[in-house]
Amino acid sequence: MNDRTMRDELQTVAYYPGCALEGTGHAYNRSTKRIAKKLGLNLVEIDNWNCCGAMEVKNIDPEVQNYLSVRNMAIAKHKMGMDVVMAPCNGCYHNLKKAEHDVTHKEETRKTLKKMADKTGQPEYKPGDVETIHALDWIKHAIGEENLASRVKHSLSGLKIANYYGCMYTRPRHIFPEKDQGEGSESTSKPHFMDDLLRAAGAEIVEFPLKTACCGGAHTLSDCDTSTRLVLNILQAAEVCSADVIATECPTCHSGLEMHQIRAEETLGVKTQPVMLYFTQLLGLALGISPRQLGIHENISQSLGLLRQKGLV
Amino acid sequence: MPIHEESLIRPENLRKHEELNIDNVDVSGHWSTFIETRSVADYNENLEREISAFPGGAYIHRCWQCGACTNSCTVNAINPDFNPRYWIYLARLGMEQELLRDKEIIWQCVSCHRCTHVCPRDVEPEGVMKALSHWLEAKGHTPKSQSQHFDEEFYQQILETGKIEEGRIVRNFFNRTGQPLKQPWLIRMVKNLIRGLPIMLMFKMGLSTLFRPKTKDWSKSKHSIEELIEMRELERKKILEGNEAS
Ligand code: SF4
Ligand code: SF4
Numbered sequence: 334m335n336d337r338t339m340r341d342e343l344q345t346v347a348y349y350p351g352c353a354l355e356g357t358g359h360a361y362n363r364s365t366k367r368i369a370k371k372l373g374l375n376l377v378e379i380d381n382w383n384c385c386g387a388m389e390v391k392n393i394d395p396e397v398q399n400y401l402s403v404r405n406m407a408i409a410k411h412k413m414g415m416d417v418v419m420a421p422c423n424g425c426y427h428n429l430k431k432a433e434h435d436v437t438h439k440e441e442t443r444k445t446l447k448k449m450a451d452k453t454g455q456p457e458y459k460p461g462d463v464e465t466i467h468a469l470d471w472i473k474h475a476i477g478e479e480n481l482a483s484r485v486k487h488s489l490s491g492l493k494i495a496n497y498y499g500c501m502y503t504r505p506r507h508i509f510p511e512k513d514q515g516e517g518s519e520s521t522s523k524p525h526f527m528d529d530l531l532r533a534a535g536a537e538i539v540e541f542p543l544k545t546a547c548c549g550g551a552h553t554l555s556d557c558d559t560s561t562r563l564v565l566n567i568l569q570a571a572e573v574c575s576a577d578v579i580a581t582e583c584p585t586c587h588s589g590l591e592m593h594q595i596r597a598e599e600t601l602g603v604k605t606q607p608v609m610l611y612f613t614q615l616l617g618l619a620l621g622i623s624p625r626q627l628g629i630h631e632n633i634s635q636s637l638g639l640l641r642q643k644g645l646v
Numbered sequence: 647m648p649i650h651e652e653s654l655i656r657p658e659n660l661r662k663h664e665e666l667n668i669d670n671v672d673v674s675g676h677w678s679t680f681i682e683t684r685s686v687a688d689y690n691e692n693l694e695r696e697i698s699a700f701p702g703g704a705y706i707h708r709c710w711q712c713g714a715c716t717n718s719c720t721v722n723a724i725n726p727d728f729n730p731r732y733w734i735y736l737a738r739l740g741m742e743q744e745l746l747r748d749k750e751i752i753w754q755c756v757s758c759h760r761c762t763h764v765c766p767r768d769v770e771p772e773g774v775m776k777a778l779s780h781w782l783e784a785k786g787h788t789p790k791s792q793s794q795h796f797d798e799e800f801y802q803q804i805l806e807t808g809k810i811e812e813g814r815i816v817r818n819f820f821n822r823t824g825q826p827l828k829q830p831w832l833i834r835m836v837k838n839l840i841r842g843l844p845i846m847l848m849f850k851m852g853l854s855t856l857f858r859p860k861t862k863d864w865s866k867s868k869h870s871i872e873e874l875i876e877m878r879e880l881e882r883k884k885i886l887e888g889n890e891a892s
Binding site: 521600 | 702
């Protein structure tokens with residue numbers, strides 16, 4: 334089954350890091366590039382990219398948000414000749430997918446965006462010009478579990494991991510037509526790509542019911558109390574599932590969990606044990622890359638102690 | 647009409663009688679609780695149209711009140727008063743006053759997209775929540791929410807440079823909303839952050855406050871975004887003013 338889903342064309346993809354990966358998500362950027370190198374995959378950064386608008390610009394106007402996304406996609410296709418855009422951030426990934434959905438299905442969006450492209454002298458983006466994938470799709474389909482397992486130097490065995498995917502990776506389902514397509518495809522209710530990869534790296538994956546619960550990321554700062562409550566749900570659920578680590582695949586989720594873990598401790602006096610690591614950092618460790626090169630010391634959540642104790646560092 | 651489920655009725659609409667005799671039948675006790683009869687005279691017949699003019703509200707007319715959105719809602723799970731289905735119902739009926747009772751919490755939608763995920767009618771209720779909160783602000787029913795401040799700060803930075811710089815967003819947001827940056831949890835977080843950062847990265851982040859990250863040749867994009875926003879604002883203004891005139 335694994336082989337059927339392997340895709341050669343993913344060896345070289347256009348890379349859209351997005352703003353968060355140049356700021357708080359720096360370690361995610363770093364570890365993604367590191368494992369790409371180790372696995373022999375090529376990332377070509379989109380030339381002169383712009384912000385995707387995150388979760389904010391659509392509230393000012395949804396078509397402006399779409400414009401921001403398609404500008405990047407059009408550059409990848411028409412200026413760089415790439416067919417696949419890989420975005421590790423759930424927000425970027427979601428927005429590019431949403432734009433693809435809207436240009437495919439909404440006449441009005443196509444017209445508005447065509448006008449804007451003409452005015453700015455950019456190539457028009459047409460439905461299907463590129464395929465947008467997440468970092469999880471990319472490792473899963475360019476390398477696959479078997480291949481990954483054969484390259485593991487330090488097995489993650491003994492590490493109990495809860496995989497947290499958040500909202501934007503699976504919802505709403507209509508912008509992800511490739512998901513929920515049966516065997517081998519990703520599920521929007523019980524996503525498993527991260528589980529598959531980390532299991533192949535030797536980790537013990539715990540059954541975690543809050544995989545796609547919301548961390549309140551949209552209001553991390555504008556409604557702190559709600560966010561703290563939502564994050565605390567996630568952290569405590571992971572604790573109950575006896576997870577040592579919550580693996581993440583989004584810079585906003587990741588820093589949201591880190592920030593509100595501290596805030597819950599400071600403002601509510603509730604301390605929780607799990608530490609947060611990007612799935613790319615975990616895979617990197619398994620592949621024998623040093624923690625420093627993976628930016629593990631850059632995380633706010635301090636995980637080196639645990640990793641040492643488990644013999645992974 | 648006597649009722650059992652008192653918890654579903656707002657207390658001010660409940661009428662209880664100590665002793666009550668209707669048509670020679672004694673209905674004191676359990677059967678003596680009634681809902682106040684009321685007639686609504688102040689419909690805003692254009693309410694749905696007004697709300698659909700705000701970003702995210704375009705598909706409100708599709709709703710058939712199945713309730714899936716509220717059932718799935720993240721915020722509803724921590725605050726039962728947060729009820730997207732009900733607000734869509736009120737908006738479509740034009741019951742502005744009733745809607746205003748919840749004006750303080752509507753902005754709290756966390757955009758988790760559970761509702762949009764499950765909605766069988768593609769209403770995109772998440773967008774409707776954003777439209778409702780913008781409408782509340784535009785009509786002067788609520789001051790700008792924290793969330794709106796955040797969105798605007800974000801939008802401004804993208805408009806100017808094509809990119810955002812998180813540190814700047816946080817600082818400006820705290821400034822705009824008058825919150826202190828010296829909160830214990832923030833301080834501890836920053837300490838944890840700084841402890842691990844390599845000198846070069848800190849240097850770079852320091853520099854980025856001087857030399858902001860930018861998308862090159864952005865000015866044309868900026869103009870065409872501004873043009874679109876101006877057009878949309880004009881359309882909205884017409885709808886809101888037109889309604890007030892009628
Ligand atoms: S899920 Fe959709 S159709 Fe059902 S009540 Fe909510 S908005 Fe209306
Ligand atoms: S997007 Fe908002 S309204 Fe919809 S389920 Fe999430 S919190 Fe509730």
